[in-house]
Amino acid sequence: MIDTRKLGTYRLNLIGIGTGNPDHVTAQAAKALNAADLILIPRKGESKADLADLRLQILSQVLTRPIPLAEFDYPTRDASGDYETGVNDWHDEIARRWHAAIAPHEPREVALLVWGDPSLYDSTLRIASRLGAETRVIPGLTSIQVLTAAHGVTLNEIGRPVIITTGRQLRDGWPEGAETAVVMLDGQCSFQTLDAERFHIWWGAYVGMKEELLIAGKLFDVGTQIVETRAKARAEHGWIMDIYLLRQVSK
Template sequence: MIDLHLIGIGTGNPDHLTRAAIAAMNAADLILLPRKGDAKSDLIDLRRTICADVLVGATRIVEFDLPERDSTGAYLDAVDRWHDAIADAWTAEIALHLPNGGTLGLLVWGDPSLYDSTLRIADRLRAKGMAMRVHVEPGITSLQVLTAAHAIPLNTLAAPVLITTGRRLRAGGWPSGVDTLAVMLDGGCAFETLAPEGIAIWWGAYLGMPNQALIAGPLDRVGAEIVDSRAILRARHGWIMDIYLLRRG
């Protein structure tokens, strides 16, 4: 039996860890850290730093190479194949390092419930017959860090918020019935497809990290600045994680 603990670690700042997350890390027999290639080496460096800061016992740390997603073909099909490959990688590491069962910890950016597929990948392992109990330690999300960094409320008074992706915003435009959008996983500045008049944006990259970048203002005045800043930061670091809030009216 594997006890799998999915541990939300926020956006990379060790100060964002909860006591429950720290306890789960120290209770684990093994923590797996995924490597995502040289261009994103500082992502695993952040995970290493978090482990060094909070682990006090005999928890083992093992690094493994995360499979890359094929960018060709239909998006959902490519993601499905990618998740299968990740599940296979987990299975191999578990067989090698926890052959008799035990407690496994995986560190998840933000929170495992919000635009993260770790829970779905765990379901694939159970569907293939692995005896597994799954536990989730919630973490601070990038959306929370974004609103805190800009010192703004997520919603307007008594109004809803829609959390969506850049891909959906680009394909479908602004959804009806809502004036506030939180946009995640946007690889191409989908806000450029909108008529910018009357829209405000609060944007943040590398939230909670030392290289955090923030821009806010009317979209028609700061949109181009965000596009330029994002390109510069991505070239400088080799990767970028960003999120933004859009509000009409």
């Protein structure tokens, strides 16, 4: 367990920074960053070093004064056992590493840059709750917004709902009653399990960044292209963040 008494009194600011484009940082986010006494910077290994570099690039354009940075190594999730147990243990370890990075500085305001929006499909808030600190969320642009804008499409059909789901859940079957689904956290291109004739797909990787890749079309026509493009991009960069919108189409 984390002894939160050793952290002192501080506020943890979870700041949405969009999808890596410094232009996506809002004025509210910039103000919160400049008000911080300490900024946490996660390191995710050499293959993902440019993710940390992106955070540093954003800070170099936003900060108006020097602010101490506290780096910490991001742990790897154990995927060998039960999924929920593995995720909870992983979150516990991340919280312990936040604690170790924050404690020596005794700050009043701590900032952590979060891709997209910290309140949407992200576990940062769940991890923060383990520290027992006051937490404030600064909303940011989400990959969903940037994806639909990049493709010039609406998220939903008129009067129709949208499902936000994961690749793991999509592999269990198309969401019952859904016409449109946004799929996140999918490292296996789970759309391959669907009847490709029934769907249109709008896919994007590194959306909003200079490396942005976009493919759209009938799933039957572009599915293989997406799989091959994704694999090539991941090999080239060492990491990939992608998202896609699926919509059932009339035969």
